[in-house]
Amino acid sequence: MRSELFKIPQAVLDSSGDAVLHYGSPFAESRHFSEGRALVPRTDLAVLKLAGTDALKILHSQTTQKLDSLQPGQSAETLMLSPQGKIIAQLAIVHAGDCILITLLRAQAQEIVDYFTRMRFTLDYQIADSSETLFCADICAPRAALKNIQNCGALREADLALCDADAALREADLAGSVPIWGAIREFLSANNSDITAIWCDPWVFADSAAQISYYRGGEHPAATGNGTVRLILDAKLLAELVRGGVSNGLRLAGTYAVAAHEIALWRPSLADFDERSLPHEYDLLRSSVHLNKGCYRGQETVAKVHNLGHPPRRLVFLHLDGSDAILPVAGDKIFAAHPLGATKSAPELAADLVRVEVSPADAKTVHGGAEASPATERPIGIVTRAIMHYELGAIGLGLVKRTAKTTDSYAIVTSSGATVRAAPTVIVPPDAGATQALDPLLRQQLLRRQ
Secondary structure: OHHHHHOOOOOEEOOOOOOEEEOOOHHHHHHHHHOOOOEEEOOOEEEEEEEOOOHHHHHHHHOOOOOOOOOOOOEEEEEEEOOOOOEEEEEEEEEOOOOEEEEEEHHHHHHHHHHHHHOOOOOOOEEEEOOOOEEEEEEEEOHHHHHHHHHOOOHHHHHHHHHHHHHHHHHHOOOOOOOHHHHHHHHHHHOOOOOOEEEEOHHHOOOOOOOOOOOOOOOOHHHOOOEEEEEEEEHHHHHHHHHHHHHOOOOEOOHHHHHHHHHHOOOOOHHHOOOOOOHHHHOHHHOOOOOOOOOOOOHHHHHHHHHOOOOOEEEEEEEEOOOOOOOOOOOOEEEEEEEOOOOOOHHHHHHHHOOOOOOOOOOEOOOOOOEOOOOOOOOOEEEEEEEEEOOOEEEEEEEEEOOOOOOEEEEEEOOOOOEEEEEEEEOOOOOOOOOOOOOHHHHHHHHHHO
16 A cells, blocks of 8 residues: 555655655645645554453553543544653544544554553453554644534544535635545545544644643644644555546645644644653643543653643744755754844854854854854754745744743754754743742742741
8 A cells, every 4th residue: 555655656755764755846735735735645654443342441541631531533632651751652543433543653553552452451452553454644624624523423423524614625725626625525435435534633722621732922823724634544445545536636745744734833743752752841731631630651740740840841933044945954953042133243143153062173153164163052952843834934843941041043053064043932931830839939938937
């Protein structure tokens, strides 16, 4: 199945070889995907099937989301944490009626299957990797459509809700183009087939009392942008859809389009995490963590950081200077430059931009290539993802230490030694958390009394 998708003309594979990065026009594909007019086959994802009377019980007890009351047709996102509260896996869950379907990165599938197999004990459930028979494909739909899908209680109702939303897309579609959902429905009807399950991304919603967002700025981009809908269907059916659809005007997009859409919505994924990542650092209490459920692995850390402490690092959106056509990559170091709006002389600005920890002979400024002394300042964070967006230009996500000033612009040093300026937008503020912490003065008074 995957090899069929890879054989499509102009298909360019990503670095892992697990998915198509794009089909020759990454910017156009990104625009079509974000507008709900292109399909992204997610060959980089695995589909796990969890069946049995205790399927929801084990998921509810081992992950961060409240899942014990999930109804057929409803979906959610949840995280698997280590005992120390670090993120291990990001799971997209959908109740498919007779089983629970889980989509996650293919590279993590066996690890998750092994974990839940070990945790079975006397519970009644079975878990298996169904990636050979079930495949995923992502499309975008308006926020209102995702809300309807999220609240409905049956797969057929979810299917109809998406059809209703696509009617508006059809009217607004450009002349001569084929609305993506209309093309999918036409193909399924002709083949007397249907979609196995539909998952909608909860990132665009933050209106639950048990799920909060740390963001305090203006309107969140997820509040106005289209959300992701993941279709889970038979692998052979998807192969036929793509193969036949391409010749009939079906628009395809690669995972580049998904990444661009996620970054523009400030939506973190596993690509942004490392071995120290906490949910709070990425504002994932917005979509993946329920604060009022029972115990689960890592809950103590989640509760302590939210109620009494602060996340040690925090996610920022990066609007990058793309004038030199240089794009940072994951792991490139971020340094504080100077307060936004402040002016400096050319020598001072050049000194700010020297951030590479190399020998004096190799240390150079960006302006004119003149030699300079090595920088002594330490990095304040790293880039987690960066991409060229069809509308926003060069953008990215970064993870900086909590104490980094919110008034600073950033200088990012690439692996080649070039420096890229970035204007950050605060997503998780430095004072996030500590919702139940004592006032510092009161705390000092209480300690003196002891």
